[in-house]
Amino acid sequence: MAGTFTFTIIKPGAVSNEDIGPILNMINENGFHIAAMKLIKLRTAQAKKFYAVHSERPFYNDLIEFMTSGAILVAILEKDNAVEEYRKLIGNTDPLKAEEGTIRKKFAQSMQKNAVHGSDSDENAEIEASFFFSNSERFSIFDVSDF
């Protein structure tokens, strides 16, 4: 269903800092349902594909190195208008510009180690969600036919 879900990553810095619990708590407190979730370690080829849109940017190699440096948590989050609502909750890419009360303001260590990823459109949410999860790993509150 368009607009009802987004895709997130809790990035290596936040995972190794034991921030998974507090970040998931903020996600739940802000009304998101966790429809899929797992801990994985990205291979370089996967990280390059996921961030292909940034391949010409000067920070690309550092970003790939960082995103493959440790475990990440990937998840699908459901809520009405999920993409926009979650971008609001995570805050600005640059933690120095992130608003009070946002995940990045609270947990980001730097522009690169900015704690979380959130999809920027409904189209990308579906591309990113299906990059990591099969249909049998997704549990939508909007579709009870699986149960």
Ligand code: GDP
């Ligand atoms: P997002 O949608 O807010 O995550 O931002 P982007 O899609 O523009 O960038 C993807 C990720 O690349 C960001 O979350 C950062 O981890 C990293 N990044 C973006 N811009 C910079 C930058 O100028 N320097 C560094 N070191 N990393 C950056």
